[in-house]
Amino acid sequence: MAKKARVRDYDQFIVRLPPGMRDRIKDKAERAGMSMNEAIVWCLEREFPAPVTLEDRLEELATMVSMLTDSKDTYSGVVHLIAEIEETLDAIGTKGGIPADTKFSDMVRERLDYWREIELDSWRDRNESPFDDANWTSVEEPPEGDPFPNLPDDEMKKD
Structure with a gap:
């Protein structure tokens, strides 16, 4: 398992915010129960997710x-x-x-x-059943009760 990085080992990046944005970030972060840093990182993670290995x-x-x-x-x-x-x-x-x-x-x-x-x-x-008539195409329906409907009468007599 990988070691958890310490905060002081994190990269730092200075961002210049337009007037009023810092206050908006602070207000939203407080409402969400987060620090400003957590809120900014959360937003950045959504837009720039880590690559999946x-x-x-x-x-x-x-x-x-x-x-x-x-x-x-x-x-x-x-x-x-x-x-x-x-x-x-x-x-x-x-x-x-x-x-x-x-x-x-x-x-x-x-x-x-x-x-x-x-x-x-x-x-x-x-x-699928090999005995299901729907799986076979035939010209005529087999007569009821005849187990071998397509055999000619001569072949039936041989048995």
Whole structure:
């Protein structure tokens, strides 16, 4: 874990404020229960956020995975996690995005695509029946009670 920086180690920057702005900052900071410095830093953090490292993002994703184990709605959690992974992959290597090796993001993307294929096959296994007439196109409806409606009578007699 990284050491917490001491206040005296922080960078200092002198800012010239237009007339009246110091008082406005002071009033808003007091109402928010903050010092003027905290209020200014808070505003600057919103406009100039620290860059996200790949390690930070992977830690966030790992936290999401651990939360999924406790979730009652695992499927929607997985869908959300996949969207977050894709967003992370899109941010890798882009200007202002997450600095990382693009080979890494390509590898993760390939594994994600592979997972999607497996999940689709699994979904089909769970939800599609090979015996469901809606999955087959046929010219005529099978007669009721006939288990082999498309066999010619000669082939039926052979058995």
